[in-house]
Amino acid sequence: MFKVLVSDPISDLGISLLVEASDISIDKKTGLSEDELVQIIGEYDALLVRSQTRVTERIMTAGKQLKVIGRAGVGVDNIDLEAATKRGIVVINAPDGNTITTCEHTFAMMMALARHIPQAYLKTVGGEWDRKSFVGVELRNKVLGVLGMGRIGSEVAARAKAFGMTVLGYDPFLTEERAEKLGVKLASVEDVVREADFITVHTPLTPETRHMIGKEQFSRIKKGVRIINCARGGIIDELALVEAIDAGIVAGAAFDVFEEEPPTKEHPFLSHPKIIVTPHLGASTVEAQENVAIDVSEQLLHILRGEPYKNAVNMPPVPADVLSKLEPYFPLGVKLGSFAAQIASGPVKEIVVGCSGELADVDTQPLTRYIVQGVLAHHLGSDQVNAVNSMHLAKTRGVNIVVNKSHASKGFTNLVSVTLRTDKEERTVAGALLNGFGARITQIDQYPVDVAPEGNLLLISHNDKPGIIGRVGTLLGSNDVNIATMQVGRKLVGGAAIMVLGVDKAVPKDVIAQVADLTDLVTAKEIQLY
Numbered sequence: 001m002f003k004v005l006v007s008d009p010i011s012d013l014g015i016s017l018l019v020e021a022s023d024i025s026i027d028k029k030t031g032l033s034e035d036e037l038v039q040i041i042g043e044y045d046a047l048l049v050r051s052q053t054r055v056t057e058r059i060m061t062a063g064k065q066l067k068v069i070g071r072a073g074v075g076v077d078n079i080d081l082e083a084a085t086k087r088g089i090v091v092i093n094a095p096d097g098n099t100i101t102t103c104e105h106t107f108a109m110m111m112a113l114a115r116h117i118p119q120a121y122l123k124t125v126g127g128e129w130d131r132k133s134f135v136g137v138e139l140r141n142k143v144l145g146v147l148g149m150g151r152i153g154s155e156v157a158a159r160a161k162a163f164g165m166t167v168l169g170y171d172p173f174l175t176e177e178r179a180e181k182l183g184v185k186l187a188s189v190e191d192v193v194r195e196a197d198f199i200t201v202h203t204p205l206t207p208e209t210r211h212m213i214g215k216e217q218f219s220r221i222k223k224g225v226r227i228i229n230c231a232r233g234g235i236i237d238e239l240a241l242v243e244a245i246d247a248g249i250v251a252g253a254a255f256d257v258f259e260e261e262p263p264t265k266e267h268p269f270l271s272h273p274k275i276i277v278t279p280h281l282g283a284s285t286v287e288a289q290e291n292v293a294i295d296v297s298e299q300l301l302h303i304l305r306g307e308p309y310k311n312a313v314n315m316p317p318v319p320a321d322v323l324s325k326l327e328p329y330f331p332l333g334v335k336l337g338s339f340a341a342q343i344a345s346g347p348v349k350e351i352v353v354g355c356s357g358e359l360a361d362v363d364t365q366p367l368t369r370y371i372v373q374g375v376l377a378h379h380l381g382s383d384q385v386n387a388v389n390s391m392h393l394a395k396t397r398g399v400n401i402v403v404n405k406s407h408a409s410k411g412f413t414n415l416v417s418v419t420l421r422t423d424k425e426e427r428t429v430a431g432a433l434l435n436g437f438g439a440r441i442t443q444i445d446q447y448p449v450d451v452a453p454e455g456n457l458l459l460i461s462h463n464d465k466p467g468i469i470g471r472v473g474t475l476l477g478s479n480d481v482n483i484a485t486m487q488v489g490r491k492l493v494g495g496a497a498i499m500v501l502g503v504d505k506a507v508p509k510d511v512i513a514q515v516a517d518l519t520d521l522v523t524a525k526e527i528q529l530y
């Protein structure tokens, strides 16, 4: 008999599968504190949560029998994934069940915003008959900018077209072909900022999407724009938004999510006449709650019964026979993938994985999964992609995976390479494990290098001219950026060259821009490998 604890309010109908299963005993105990959970979790094989329960390392440590944590929803930011992975606890989510519901909430927010519905309601029930203060705008013939064209963003775009809107879509995985199929115009963030009358965000919160609409974007944004966030708090800079509304630049905003949830009573959104809010209700419909509970209950049963499952968001077990040869290459694979994703511009169409040397004789499928994980996690969020779901996610986003094997490994025992083909370019990174030195990046595009894939790196392409290294060093030094390591690669004396600097902390964007402006510098890009 497997024991399952449900610690958040989850649809009864959705979990009926578990209630009816003869090998499952289910307890519902909601609203427990961390201490209370720690006390009781030891007897359970599975924990089923929504977004309220914070599943901490302490809870998992106490959960000696815990095999699986199910999240009835998409975001797993309330679960310590690393702690789960360390303990071999599988974390599963239900990414599809609330797509339409959240899309419809986004539309409800957009329309309420366009027509001042919450504000007009409050006045009317307060006894005022005010028909002058609430003149709205139509959606027809307006431009909607959708940042994040995944499951929810694509559904929002489809509905916006039915309203007669022109849709501009931006997503690192959105190709010209897919945009055409969806009937949206492929755009950059900049295009959206300049042209959109409404902007809605549907990305995860990642270091790259954090404040993707911030002070800088508000300084160029189209006057009168209206902004909607039903994805994650923090994608839009809340304080910069309030300033932009007060300056008369932004006409209003509708938010379902906050940087801190619940927001404090003093949060400026809560008293602002031009901002409407809901308390993270995007997924709150009867249908979505049933869908996500059914999806996650099915997967949970499969895992407990030792059957194949999908939608695992953390580390999978790797077959024992390949583990010893491949495992040392998994972290390198993730970092090579992430490095390549950070330097390649344009939507990724193809990932070419190269395995040469002794690896040519091994089934390298598991390693490919880790490399693809590294590429996708940069855009989709590291809590959403793992080696179990990476190939599936690549397929659903139309990213082709090619694996090339060869015994020729340029003098290394094994060489692993990743080439990303995007709409715009092809970028390659290769690496190896060096006896006594650990993981190394050995090649970036056509340049041989020897770089530890760790921490903050600056990749600079430049002309091989005297003084260039000194100028970069002086500029970074004067901005308090300490260079820990430096590698220079070139093919011809005086020709095109690259520099890879290991720096002790993240380099501010404006300093990177100053580096890129130096004479004989071509590009400067920061890469973070953690």
Ligand SMILES: NC(=O)c1ccc[n+]([C@@H]2O[C@H](COP(=O)([O-])OP(=O)(O)OC[C@H]3O[C@@H](n4cnc5c(N)ncnc54)[C@H](O)[C@@H]3O)[C@@H](O)[C@H]2O)c1
Pocket (backbone or CB within 6 Å): 074, 075, 095, 098, 099, 102, 147, 148, 149, 150, 151, 152, 153, 170, 171, 172, 173, 202, 203, 204, 205, 206, 208, 209, 212, 230, 231, 232, 256, 257, 280, 281, 282, 283, 284, 378, 379, 380, 381
């Ligand atoms: N308000 C709610 O209750 C609620 C409900 C469900 C989902 N969500 C949130 O909505 C968001 C979208 O969910 P989804 O199911 O569509 O996820 P998804 O993974 O299908 O789509 C996210 C998309 O964002 C794109 N993206 C990543 N970085 C980007 C960037 N810098 N610029 C533009 N696009 C970028 C990804 O490529 C991906 O296609 C998530 O944050 C999810 O947690 C909120």
Ligand SMILES: O=C(O)CC[C@@H](O)C(=O)O
Pocket (backbone or CB within 6 Å): 050, 051, 072, 073, 074, 075, 076, 098, 280, 282, 283, 284
């Ligand atoms: O209502 C919830 O459970 C939150 C849903 C949503 O934010 C998600 O990520 O699925």
